[in-house]
């Protein structure tokens with residue numbers, strides 16, 4: 025297969041471009057759809073107040089992330105970038121792509137990982153390795169940023185990654201096995217993520233929260249509290265960035281924000297609870313029944329008499345650090361601003377290259393997340409499911425319902441998980457009232 029030259033961000037790249045769909049059977053994997061995913065990684069690292077970061081791109085593929093980080097991070101942010109892949113073809117392409125961008129590097133073996141090369145001035149040192157990702161991590165002295173971007177399931181790399189993640193370090197995890205996380209394969213989710221998923225309108229949010237909790241449980245074993253600072257579900261994948269805090273108490277606090285949720289498909293109500301005890305509180309025990317003490321029938325019946333579905337263990341806390349999203353939007357606007365500036369000064373070539381630096385939908389996506397992050401709930405209302413459940417026709421306008429909810433004193437926003445979803449702290453009855461009042465006018 026022929027190599028083709030493309031541009032992504034500030035990088036020139038040679039990649040294998042298939043005639044049909046991108047698949048993992050490519051000699052070296054590169055998926056243009058994941059550009060937004062890579063943009064977000066570059067932006068997050070650009071926004072951190074850190075110097076000399078030790079960065080590990082443990083499954084580098086074509087090397088696109090490593091090359092972009094080397095070219096696009098503010099000077100001095102990265103001290104070392106390791107671009108690793110288990111495939112020799114990938115490593116050859118990583119080397120070619122580094123050369124194409126005039127980035128000096130050193131190819132190293134597993135025994136050279138412990139000696140950290142010094143950054144040259146404010147430019148990072150770049151190492152390339154052809155190792156199994158776990159070997160690379162375990163032989164290293166640790167990193168401030170680790171990016172896990174596998175084909176499918178990331179679980180096999182989490183333990184080594186959390187064990188080598190520094191205090192205040194950032195861990196980024198991508199999962200593309202959404203059929204397990206989003207519940208079309210219940211048994212696979214239990215086997216791979218130790219959690220029950222939820223089929224239906226909330227499946228992607230629940231899947232993302234399961235992924236987050238799964239990573240946190242592994243961090244807990246090292247007294248590392250992995251708090252999500254940026255997470256989302258998009259296209260065929262889920263992605264979460266965690267900031268690592270050290271300490272037993274921090275881990276205990278973090279774990280107290282994990283638990284379970286119930287969802288009633290008959291009325292669309294969502295509840296969350298931290299433990300089975302807190303779920304059982306208020307339920308009437310059927311004394312002498314066969315299920316006494318194990319499973320009370322009333323636990324899964326909703327006030328509307330519908331039957332609730334349960335999911336978890338999962339993360340119930342915040343999915344984003346709002347300040348980080350604000351910083352990312354600011355940085356994005358700043359870069360776009362400086363592009364205009366460079367144009368005025370006559371540097372058209374630079375302008376042409378920079379103007380394509382970010383995915384076109386990135387700003388809009390970040391603004392959607394910023395609005396969504398202002399409503400701290402687990403779960404949202406899918407308006408199709410809600411209106412079907414409550415025999416409401418026609419479907420009200422999402423924007424109108426959001427405006428009315430806000431006027432009524434609730435928090436409400438669109439959600440990135442669904443174009444017909446509303447995230448709000450209003451209950452089912454209150455949403456009904458707002459929709460009814462909208463229709464009466």
Ligand SMILES: C[S@@+](CC[C@H](N)C(=O)[O-])C[C@H]1O[C@@H](n2cnc3c(N)ncnc32)[C@H](O)[C@@H]1O
Nearest residue numbers: 053054083084085109110111156157173174175
């Ligand atoms: C989804 S691709 C990575 C794509 C790349 N990060 C990007 O943004 O274009 C997954 C990569 O992981 C590599 N890989 C698979 N198993 C690995 C392992 N155990 N250790 C290191 N690399 C591995 C594959 O060769 C492949 O290049």
Ligand SMILES: [Zn+2]
Nearest residue numbers: 288291326328
């Ligand atoms: Zn119900």
